Amino acid sequence: MAACQAFGGFCPELSRAAKKGCLFQAKRTFAQAQQGCQLTLSLAILMTMRDVVLIVHGPVGCGGSLVGQTGVTKNFQKLRDEQATGLRWMNTNLDETDVIKGGEEKLRSAVLHAEKEFRPAAIFVLNSCVPSLIGDDVDSILDEVQKQVAAKIVPIHCEGFRTKIQATAYDAVYHGILRNLMEKKYPEADLIRAEEEELMRQYRLSRTVNLINVSSMSRIDEVELVRLLKALDLNVRILPCYAHPDDFETVDETALNVSICSTHDDYFVEHVKTKYGIPFVLRTIPIGIANTNKWVMDIAKFFGLEERARKFIDAEVAELNGALASYREALKGKRAFLTGGEIRILATAELLHSLGMEIMGLKGYHFDRFGARLLDEVLEEVPESERAIFSIGSGQPFEQANLFSKHKPDLYVGHTSGNGSAARQGIPVFPLFGQQYNYMGYLGVFEVAKRVTRILKNTRFNENISRHVKLPYTSDWYRQEPFSYIDDQGASKTTGEEEHHGD
Ligand code: SF4
Known part of the structure; x- marks a missing residue:
């Protein structure tokens, strides 16, 4: 980048x-450093996901910031899903001996423990600086252990020392998701639908957008953006934050990917466009009147709804200006x-x-x-x-x-x-x-x-x-x-x- x-x-x-x-x-x-590394920002996204376990492969300090997030994450997950389990995370606790002998055995047993203890839908393994420096073959270990667990294992290569640009964490997380969570359990070719049902489905998909959220937006923000999209009569699906791992299987079942932050989403939406032909809107963030107007109009243009959007925007802005x-x-x-x-x-x-x-x-x-x-x-x-x-x-x-x-x-x-x-x-x-x-x-x-x-x-x-x-x-x-x-x-x-x- x-x-x-x-x-x-x-x-x-x-x-x-x-x-x-x-x-x-x-x-x-x-x-003067003051903020986190690529790993800490990766955690900020992944800790929101439902029915997963996060394993930080590294010394015990890596990911320690999660200690303060447990309660709030559970509450914010429950705002989206009453059954949500909240944040579950482990650390492989690498020490001086592991730096000499390697941390692979600790990683293997951590994954098996996560599966046995929690039975999650997915296990995210976040690789930190130490295993990367000592040469742990994380991908091979995880490939091998995947045969023993039902959860989908998702390696995230987000070693903090690799970059000074913390935002590259978004690419690291999306890379792991794109490689490991997108495969459908039931491929389209295997599904038989009645003609009418298929037509209804195609119509619904032609009016559906993926709203790509970020961990720094609130549930109230999501509700407001859904309100704007519903005003254009669109169906909305929200991911990746607070999503369930299974939600990614149907990422291609949409007409448009709608980003609210290009820094966050360019890697993901461009990949989905290349692989599935899904177009995207990636211009600005809907904060402030001018940028919200642009965001709504960009989406409306794609669906040929400019006139409807213009009327909606005029009414909203007039009311807002009065207030x-x-x-x-x-x-x-x-x-x-x-x-x-x-x-x-x-x-x-x-x-x-x-x-x-x-x-x-x-x-x-x-x-x-x-x-x-x-x-x-x-x-x-x-x-x-x-x-x-x-x-x-x-x-x-x-x-x-x-x-x-x-x-x-x-x-x-x-x-x-x-x-x-x-x-x-x-x-x-x-x-x-x-x-x-x-x-x-x-x-x-x-x-x-x-x-x-x-x-x-x-x-x-x-x-x-x-x-x-x-x-x-x-x-x-x-x-x-x-x-x-x-x-x-x-x-x-x-x-x-x-x-x-x-x-
Ligand atoms: S910079 Fe490396 S050692 Fe420090 S918290 Fe990030 S991953 Fe861990």
Whole structure:
């Protein structure tokens, strides 16, 4: 994947540098890790799946973050299926002796134990750094042990050391699913249907879409997106998150794959198109009015339903604008800084702009062709983005602290990993997503407006925190440029001091 992981400059500079193609060589000469690896993000997707066991093949620390997820995952699974069993996971607990002797025997016995203890529909085996470095032949072991278990075994090669781009976890997970869960138990050729039944089935499939969800969307988001698709009279099936392994057998029984995040889904939808001829929509995420409109219209165009979609959109937007009036008044001119996945923050920037806020800056975990396309749309639709800072890289709280010491936003929008640092600088925080909140579709715009207004009404809590805690950086660092440790980024370095608005 041609993806940039280090940049600091203004949005137009990023757009130009991406087009020149020189962006992707950039690197940091000093870096601070703060987030997870490819394995931890793979777990974030797979822990949602129903009736499975996850086996992390590695030292006991790999996947340890799952300890805090057990209860909530069960609750969120039950929102989709009352019978859901919740999160079941094991670790092969490799130690120093295994590094010498190999961990293959522990892996074999873990799979057999998972089968005997839980009888799951599938067993996902996530390979971590250690077995990969010591040369455990994971695929051969799993092929061999598959003959002894009824569950489908799915190897996921997501060793953390292989990449600095955490989002490659999506490809690793989809690769495992595509290779191991797509085979039908009952091939179409073996099924005999009456002519009328077959015609009904074909009609239903011609109006069915796969809504490809992500682990960072809530059940309320799903309900809202289903509402939008039902307005076009479409049948909706949701996967891969919170799906059952058997659901993947019928992935080809649809007219269209509908993605809500190109970073997440490009590998999957392109493979399904190549293998089964199923087309896909992969343009934007339905966050904010403009992007929700585009998302709905792209799907409507495929089914020839533009007129119906236009009427629906007009009615929704008119009602929403009426409901947003008082929030727009309260949020006017407030400056926001957003961090997260490139697609999500760019769409959220448009959302906040439509509420009257100004976008002071964005920080994406990485940047690739999908982000470049969306950034150009944001540069057109959000005028102040011409002067907004764009930083790229996961972690790097030292750069963020430096930047905020020079330009303090009124609101920080981000993930739990970065929210703490922003709060310690006294900045009010709005989480970029949460499993109990609605962000997507038209209802999501209203919810975001309501919650941001409430947060900005009283900002004393984080101001008090900043008076009593200190970030661990010296005054010398705050005198330097925030992106001075980034080399070869194909654009001029900047503090944002010279041109940035509002300072
Ligand atoms: S980077 Fe490697 S060792 Fe660390 S948690 Fe990820 S897979 Fe495990």
